[in-house]
Amino acid sequence: MHQGLIADIAAAGLLPHPTHDSVRTILVSPLHHSEGPSADSLARLVDELDQALCACPAVADLSGRTIIALDNGSGDVCYERPDLGAVAQPNGSWMILLAAAPTPLTCAQNHLVEILAAAAQYYAEFPRQQWRMVDEEQCRETILMQLREHYSRQLTELKDADVSLPPRFQPTAGITADTVVATIPFGRMTAEAAQELAGFGYSVRFTPWHSVAIYGVSAAARDDLCTALTRLGMSVDPRHPANWISACGGQPGCRRAHADVRGDAWQQMHSSDYQPGVRIHYVGCARRCGHPNAQHWERLATAQGEYVETLMDADGRTPVTSGGHQLHEL
Known part of the structure; x- marks a missing residue:
């Protein structure tokens, strides 16, 4: 590859970190929250946290599945089962998250990066x-003990009754103020669509929910933008099935999969019997990759050529119903 191109890619921050790239998955609330920090403030926190993590040799050994979440108080990314993170509080402080749950520990924003980087190192x-x-087992309790021991001056302890998450909120497709959220079926966008989206000149952020938030859209430009997004295969309709139907990679890309689950999910999206709001996730094998972090109907492809449907809890592993039932042959 041409060295000048490599230098340009590196300058844009698009090259993976040589040692720490697996621990740089930081989820951030995509929409503004009236009682939370500004978008610029969140962006600075992400940059500072990323730098702090990459400067810590120990965290390079963490799994690539490690998730860190910074929730601006909306109640969105804090429900994505993060390993660690924080939720902004109305008084300007941040409540620390560990093992997908709130803790009684809070800190001021100017100490947040230090605390989260330390928690990642302890993990x-x-x-x-x-x-x-x-x-x-015991990991969360061990990290809590270490944080209390080493950061007692920076941390404040809440009463048990005050330890809770905000009500759950998941942005769906639609228009809010000057922001347009468009759903991307299965989270897959062609290179051509990405180039055209970049060419619109707006600031954009991809979300954990197979969508993209587009900021700074004037009322006069909304209709043209929404028309262009639809042409590119996206949807701004909050009732579009792509908001609720998802799938793992499936065949032919995954050798473990028993079916082309995305093809079947696509057919379900366009069937007349689908009821908007019913969350369905198609999986090609028992690994259940990509499941929503919310209660959902799982459709599991089997080696016998059928789908088994089961109502699953948010962890993607625990059935809510007593057992599955065969839906149809593949």
């Missing part, structure tokens, strides 16, 4: 046996 130093913190 890396814990004798881990699982991919995720939520599956590690």
Whole structure:
């Protein structure tokens, strides 16, 4: 590859970090929250946290499945089962998250990066046996103890009654003030669509929910933008099935998959019997990749050529119903 091109890509920040790229998955609330920090403030926090993580040799050993969340108080990314993170509080402080749950520890925003980087280091130093913190016995309690021991001056402890998350909120497609949110079926966008989206000249942010938030859209430009997004295969309709139907990679890309689950999910999206608001996730094998972090109907392809449908809890592993039933042959 031409060295000048490599230099340009590196200058744009698009090259993976040589040692720490697996621990740079930081989810951030995409929409403004009236009682939360500004978008610029959140962006600075992300940059500072990313730099702090990359400067810590220990965290390079964490799993690529590690998720860090910065929730601006909306109640969105804090429900994505993060290993660690924080939720902005109305008084300007941040409540620390560990193992997908709130803790009684809060800190001022100017200490947040330091606290989260320390928590990530403690997590890396814990004798881990699982991919995720939520599956590690005693890990959360050990990190809480270490934070209390080493950062008592920076931390404030809440009463148990005050330890809670804001009500859950998941942005769906639609228009809010000067922001347009468009759903991307299965989260897949062609290179041509990405180039055209960039060419519109707006600031954009991709979300964890197979959508893109487009900022600074004037009322006069909305209709033309929405028309262009539809032409590119996206939707700004909050009732579009792509808001609720998802799938793992499936065949032919995954050798473990028993079916072309995205093809079947696509057919479901365009069937007349689908009821908007019913969350369905198609999976090609028992690994259940890509499941929503919310209660959903799972359609699991089997080696016997059928789908088994089961109502699953948010963890993607625990059935809410007593058992599945065969839906149809593949």
